[in-house]
Amino acid sequence: MRFLLKLNVQDENFRKIQYSLDNGATWNPLSGPNVNTTLALAEGNHKVIFMADDWFTKYSKDSVNFSTVDTTSPVITTVNPREGIIYPKSPLFNINVTDETALDSSYFSLDNGITKTLFEGNFIGNPNLSEGDYQALISSVDKASNKKDSIINFSIDETTPGIIATSPKSDSTYNNKNINLECLLRDKNLDLSNSYFVLNDEIQDYFNDSIVNIPLDSSKIKEGQNKVEIYASDLARNPSDTLINFIYKDTITGLKDKVIDKKYNELIAYPNPLPRGGNVRLNYPKGKTTYIDIFDMSGRKMNKTIQDNDKNGETEVNMSDYSSGVYLYRVRSVAAIYNGIVIKE
Numbered sequence: 001m002r003f004l005l006k007l008n009v010q011d012e013n014f015r016k017i018q019y020s021l022d023n024g025a026t027w028n029p030l031s032g033p034n035v036n037t038t039l040a041l042a043e044g045n046h047k048v049i050f051m052a053d054d055w056f057t058k059y060s061k062d063s064v065n066f067s068t069v070d071t072t073s074p075v076i077t078t079v080n081p082r083e084g085i086i087y088p089k090s091p092l093f094n095i096n097v098t099d100e101t102a103l104d105s106s107y108f109s110l111d112n113g114i115t116k117t118l119f120e121g122n123f124i125g126n127p128n129l130s131e132g133d134y135q136a137l138i139s140s141v142d143k144a145s146n147k148k149d150s151i152i153n154f155s156i157d158e159t160t161p162g163i164i165a166t167s168p169k170s171d172s173t174y175n176n177k178n179i180n181l182e183c184l185l186r187d188k189n190l191d192l193s194n195s196y197f198v199l200n201d202e203i204q205d206y207f208n209d210s211i212v213n214i215p216l217d218s219s220k221i222k223e224g225q226n227k228v229e230i231y232a233s234d235l236a237r238n239p240s241d242t243l244i245n246f247i248y249k250d251t252i253t254g255l256k257d258k259v260i261d262k263k264y265n266e267l268i269a270y271p272n273p274l275p276r277g278g279n280v281r282l283n284y285p286k287g288k289t290t291y292i293d294i295f296d297m298s299g300r301k302m303n304k305t306i307q308d309n310d311k312n313g314e315t316e317v318n319m320s321d322y323s324s325g326v327y328l329y330r331v332r333s334v335a336a337i338y339n340g341i342v343i344k345e
């Protein structure tokens with residue numbers, strides 16, 4: 001402990017003052033004649049002898065016997081673990097305990113004594129802990145039985161966040177750009193400030209909820225292949241990411257493809273095969289204005305384009321002059337184009 005030394009030497013020819021501690025052979029100089037300094041002393045009984053000289057080599061000696069008592073507790077400093085911190089894996093403990101006089105014993109225990117480790121002054125080591133919440137008690141006693149306790153709560157999270165993405169669907173084709181990013185982020189320690197998504201290599205929004213429903217920026221969606229990357233982190237900085245590839249195809253082209261696929265079977269040429277000398281009747285979905293053309297197998301147009309304005313979805317074509325063979329018909333409106341064949345007997 002620190003011991004304050006104050007004394008005064010009265011001599012008009014003062015030269016120096018020194019002291020020896022506990023009958024030691026060493027004489028330690030002091031700055032005088034007015035001494036005001038601290039000495040570091042262990043707890044217990046002590047004897048200090050002072051010797052002052054003048055310039056005529058005359059000296060005086062005096063001595064003091066006294067005891068020191070340690071009344072201060074040890075000081076605990078921890079680098080790890082720290083209160084409230086979530087660690088990604090078993091953290092390296094770094095605990096330091098000091099006492100101004102003398103330490104007796106120190107230990108840390110985890111969760112009310114499940115683990116207990118004794119150490120002297122310093123502990124650096126890995127207690128090898130798995131996922132969970134922990135309470136560490138660090139306790140130290142000095143030789144005068146002064147005690148200091150420190151309680152630290154911390155957690156370990158070794159599990160990376162789960163990302164469940166439902167939109168856009170991977171490897172799907174979209175015909176319009178109204179696409180929402182929909183996903184669910186799952187982690188008990190999710191860190192939204194480190195969770196975000198990237199569209200075509202450009203960082204978009206950080207998430208503000210574990211349930212994500214955000215429209216994708218349509219100006220960043222391009223024809224063909226697109227990709228969304230979702231990044232999530234927890235408070236222990238465990239990272240997760242997911243990649244979604246999707247295709248965007250121009251709306252009108254896409255719709256036409258779909259209509260033709262869907263409506264093709266609704267187009268009927270009757271009778272088919274067409275007997276010699278007859279009219280073929282074409283039925284199709286009603287449109288505002290529909291144009292009907294007939295071609296032979298070499299692609300030569302056989303008729304003057306028939307225009308159907310009455311929206312009834314039916315036209316009769318007189319094929320009585322056509323020779324026997326296979327003919328192509330094409331029915332087109334603003335919404336769709338249909339092709340088919342009719343066989344003339």
Ligand SMILES: [Ca+2]
Nearest residue numbers: 070072099142
């Ligand atoms: Ca002490």
Ligand SMILES: [Ca+2]
Nearest residue numbers: 157159187234
């Ligand atoms: Ca986690």
